[in-house]
Amino acid sequence: MxxxxxxxxxxxxxxxxxxxxxxxxxxxxxxxxxxxxxxxxxxxxxxxxxxxxxxxxxxxSKQAIGEAICHKCLSSLLDKVREALGEGSAAADGLRILFTTIAAGSTDLFFSDRRLYDIVIYSTGEKWPSSQEYERQVRELLKNILRQGRETGEFETRTPLDDQCRSIFLAMESFVNPLLLQHKLDGIPAAIDDLIKLVLRSLTP
Amino acid sequence: MxxxxxxxxxxxxxxxxxxxxxxxxxxxxxxxxxxxxxxxxxxxxxxxxxxxxxxxxxxxSKQAIGEAICHKCLSSLLDKVREALGEGSAAADGLRILFTTIAAGSTDLFFSDRRLYDIVIYSTGEKWPSSQEYERQVRELLKNILRQGRETGEFETRTPLDDQCRSIFLAMESFVNPLLLQHKLDGIPAAIDDLIKLVLRSLTP
Structure with missing residues (x-):
């Protein structure tokens, strides 16, 4: 390929x-x-x-067309996240909004347009640039929220920012990665709430 | 079914x-x-x-035969975990051993007997009793380790035990659930290490 x-x-x-x-x-x-x-x-x-x-x-190629569609689809999801994040909210709320909006948007896509979701899954499995770019941007949004929380004293700063970012992304990955999310559709809001609480306990100053 | x-x-x-x-x-x-x-x-x-x-x-039925095979396979994985856990180690080590052994055992199975792994995946997707029992036992092992850590003062006790257990299981689920693990085979040891560190930060007294 x-x-x-x-x-x-x-x-x-x-x-x-x-x-x-x-x-x-x-x-x-x-x-x-x-x-x-x-x-x-x-x-x-x-x-x-x-x-x-x-x-x-x-x-x-056909892949280039698929890529463009995935890119459009994932960009629109990230636009929703950025809009929901808005400005000025506490970093803890930012974390909640980031992952809740991604999971909700992906779940909507899964149920409203299953075949389009399948292209996104395919692109994730094949590590197409569109899905890698999406992941990179989610990590960047996460890092910005963490940086903000560290600066305001809301989050601990003993752990290096990169380590916090990497481990939190891993903990939440099932709700970000469309390949994993398809197996986790049951009980999403409660699961994200539980995980965010764990993440916030880990970030206690 | x-x-x-x-x-x-x-x-x-x-x-x-x-x-x-x-x-x-x-x-x-x-x-x-x-x-x-x-x-x-x-x-x-x-x-x-x-x-x-x-x-x-x-x-x-054929499913009853498949069930018995999955049960045997997952029981043997849990036996390895129990053996590795041994006795007397600190609760933090217990957490590390629990998830590292499960991920290593599942990865071995994936690479050594892919079709058997596929039956286990099938059983997980269909929520067969064998895979539900496996999940129940992993949660129980996790709870015992957490209980031990709370009793010795190694882990915080402000958060109810059940909440700790549920959220940590969610954070580590990609390495326990064979359906999810198949998509996470890259970089497992480092990822588990990162996640365990996050979990331990969340458990700081």
Whole structure:
């Protein structure tokens, strides 16, 4: 599998966003209906009324199309998180909001568009750049919240920030990683609440 | 699917352990080779040279045979944990040993007998009694270690024991639950070490 280095890898050709979006929209529908594995670039071409060659002017493979869809999907999830985080709340609330919003958004996607969720799972399993970028950004959001809590004296500072960040990400990973989340859908709010309480006990100054 | 109430559910008939074991051994080999889903009770009967009716004297379904194999497999994993836990070590070491031994044993199984691991995954996904009993016993081992640490003053006692136990199990679940572990095989020792340190910080008196 041809793994590229950026979430926009494989996107190429004329800078005509409306055509690119049209291809993505058709691909999204096709993947949602027939599944990512069963859809070919020829199917997409037929559905949109473009030639296969024309589609290849915009995306260099089916994976590049899948990547763009995953990127859009995960970016929109992260936008929701950033919006929910807002500004000025205590770091403890930030932790709660971060993981609750991610889990809620992912669960919504799982139940409302299972086949799209399956592409996201696929991208996570294959370590596509889109899912790696998502993970990197979740870690960054987490680190910012921890930094804030350390600065205000809300969290302990004996443990290095990187160690705190890495271990908390591991503790919460089942609710961030779509591959794991699919097995943890029962009792999510209570489980996150329990885990956040444990994490906060670990951060006591 | 006919879910039974105990790990021995579906096991019946004459109390002849050697024949029961012979059936389990043949089933284990067959499942390991052809997979649980593709093996029928008729296949097993042929392989052992028994009639199908005779096998049904000992197990009332294919699931009952699968259950017995999972039970054996998970019991042997728990035996290793109990042996490693030994006696007299500090509660912090106990926590480390508990989760490290479980993860190591499960990883060994994953790499040495993938198809058997797949039956265990199947049993976890379907919440078979064998895997539920395994989870119950891991929680019990965890609770005993926490109780010991609370009694010796090694761990804090402000948080109720049940809350500590539930949240720590959640934090470590990816290394206990075979369904989750299959996605977490990279970097296990370091990840467990990080998580145990977080858990110990949360238990500081």
């Amino acid at each position: 041809n793994i590229k280095a950026s979430p926009h890898a494989g996107v190429r050709g004329p800078a005509d966003h409306s055509i690119r979006d049209q291809i993505l929209l058709a691909a999204d529908e096709h993947f949602s209906y027939y599944g990512y594995g069963k859809t070919t670039v020829s199917d997409l071409a037929k559905a949109i009324g473009f030639s296969k060659a024309y589609i290849y002017k915009f995306f260099d | 006919n879910i039974k109430a105990s790990p021995h559910a579906g096991v019946r008939g004459p109390a002849d352990h050697s024949i029961r074991d012979q059936i389990l051994l043949a089933a284990d080999e067959h499942f390991s080779y052809y997979g649980y889903g593709k093996t029928t009770v008729s296949d097993l009967a042929k392989a052992i040279g028994f009639s199908k009716a005779y096998i049904y004297k000992f197990f009332d």
